[in-house]
Amino acid sequence: MIPATHQPSAGGQVHARVEIDLGERSYPILIGSSLLDDPATWSGLPKAASALIVTNETVGPLYAARLQQALSQQYPQIHLVTLPDGEAYKTWDSLNLIFDALLSKGCDRKTVLFALGGGVVGDMTGFAAACYMRGVPFVQVPTTLLAQVDSSVGGKTAINHPLGKNMIGAFYQPVRVVCDLDTLQTLPERELSAGLAEVIKYGPIHDLAFLDWIEANLLALRARDPKALAHAVQRSCEIKADVVGQDEREAGLRAILNFGHTFGHAIEAGLGYGEWLHGEGVGCGMVMAARLSQRLGLLAEDKVERLVRLVEAAGLPVRGPQLKVGHGEGCADLSNAQRYLQLMRVDKKAEAGEIKFVLVEDAGRAVVRGAPDALVAEVIDACCA
Numbered sequence: 001m002i003p004a005t006h007q008p009s010a011g012g013q014v015h016a017r018v019e020i021d022l023g024e025r026s027y028p029i030l031i032g033s034s035l036l037d038d039p040a041t042w043s044g045l046p047k048a049a050s051a052l053i054v055t056n057e058t059v060g061p062l063y064a065a066r067l068q069q070a071l072s073q074q075y076p077q078i079h080l081v082t083l084p085d086g087e088a089y090k091t092w093d094s095l096n097l098i099f100d101a102l103l104s105k106g107c108d109r110k111t112v113l114f115a116l117g118g119g120v121v122g123d124m125t126g127f128a129a130a131c132y133m134r135g136v137p138f139v140q141v142p143t144t145l146l147a148q149v150d151s152s153v154g155g156k157t158a159i160n161h162p163l164g165k166n167m168i169g170a171f172y173q174p175v176r177v178v179c180d181l182d183t184l185q186t187l188p189e190r191e192l193s194a195g196l197a198e199v200i201k202y203g204p205i206h207d208l209a210f211l212d213w214i215e216a217n218l219l220a221l222r223a224r225d226p227k228a229l230a231h232a233v234q235r236s237c238e239i240k241a242d243v244v245g246q247d248e249r250e251a252g253l254r255a256i257l258n259f260g261h262t263f264g265h266a267i268e269a270g271l272g273y274g275e276w277l278h279g280e281g282v283g284c285g286m287v288m289a290a291r292l293s294q295r296l297g298l299l300a301e302d303k304v305e306r307l308v309r310l311v312e313a314a315g316l317p318v319r320g321p322q323l324k325v326g327h328g329e330g331c332a333d334l335s336n337a338q339r340y341l342q343l344m345r346v347d348k349k350a351e352a353g354e355i356k357f358v359l360v361e362d363a364g365r366a367v368v369r370g371a372p373d374a375l376v377a378e379v380i381d382a383c384c385a
């Protein structure tokens, strides 16, 4: 049990409520301020004898006691498990810490899990919820910009494998998402920039007017202006809810949300998880995917340069790294481009060894298709430092 350290301030304000329409798996995304402390935020959740808050060693000390206090009216027993912090810990070992806590505390199949943290905590808590007793309810309480605009929504849950990102997981939807914008005020600047990568992503694939808005409001976003953050989170969640509502399990359309990720995931795995942040890989990966789109005649050069400027202005890298030769088995003799290609062949969108890229067109649409290895290698060579 967590000690209740202080009284909640309550008085939460919901600025927006976005519904994700998935039939019986539908749920609301609440976006607002002071939501964490307000017992009203948590009313109507599944009833249970116990809840388990899953967090990490950074977020726990900041927010877990407040969440526990607010939940205490609803759940007689509230337990806490604190995971090590970082992408390098998105592993079986961390997942087992959640199962150890669930079992040692006598949690049953009604126990509700609360994922309090960024995307790493969210993805692992969701996966644990999908597995424990073959499925218990869980709530996403995202505390990073990246998690509020993307990872808490849509039910992709997973852990990493040394050979590939998010390779072991499940589609499993939360019963509610609560985005308390106030938590973004304690986020390190590098993490805020990482979150902006996923915000920017929605522009070229779905909404060019939103891209205009991001450009016009980038300074306000980086200064954490509450109104700008509220709009960025709301519009991002609306777009993601729309896409996921049409294609929950990525039979087709949902793959557009992977813009920048084919290259980005290769960077994350190739450098070793945690070396570059997920959002940094996505930011740079979008630049590489845009340059590939240009080489295939889909995107005009001025549109590519516009994206590069925006990614850079968001505080994200626009040049790809040289992937460590020898980091993975059998890659010692590979060139940098060959190493990228080797890692990208593991991507979940690949079919029969053919890599599929999310490419973008001038009109603000995305297409998912293959490209000749030689052309991809040229783009990698041109994009890497």
Ligand SMILES: NC(=O)c1ccc[n+]([C@@H]2O[C@H](COP(=O)([O-])OP(=O)(O)OC[C@H]3O[C@@H](n4cnc5c(N)ncnc54)[C@H](O)[C@@H]3O)[C@@H](O)[C@H]2O)c1
Pocket (backbone or CB within 6 Å): 056, 058, 059, 062, 085, 086, 087, 090, 117, 118, 119, 120, 121, 123, 143, 144, 145, 146, 147, 150, 151, 152, 153, 154, 155, 156, 157, 166, 183, 184, 185, 186, 187, 188, 191, 194, 195, 278, 279
């Ligand atoms: N499931 C999905 O659809 C989806 C979508 C996008 C990304 N992801 C996954 O999400 C992960 C990245 O998520 P992330 O960027 O949130 O990283 P993260 O979870 O590692 O959090 C980033 C850092 O910020 C700290 N932190 C979190 N909230 C804080 C706060 N309010 N104040 C201070 N520090 C805080 C964390 O402890 C961590 O050190 C990746 O594993 C990625 O694969 C999943």
Ligand SMILES: O=C(O)C(=O)C[C@@H](O)[C@H](O)[C@H](O)COP(=O)(O)O
Pocket (backbone or CB within 6 Å): 150, 154, 156, 165, 166, 198, 250, 254, 255, 257, 258, 261, 348
């Ligand atoms: O929700 C989705 O679908 C996405 O692709 C969102 C991505 O931002 C996210 O990083 C996702 O985890 C990547 O999916 P994956 O299937 O390539 O692991």
Ligand SMILES: [Zn+2]
Pocket (backbone or CB within 6 Å): 150, 198, 261, 278, 282
């Ligand atoms: Zn992502």
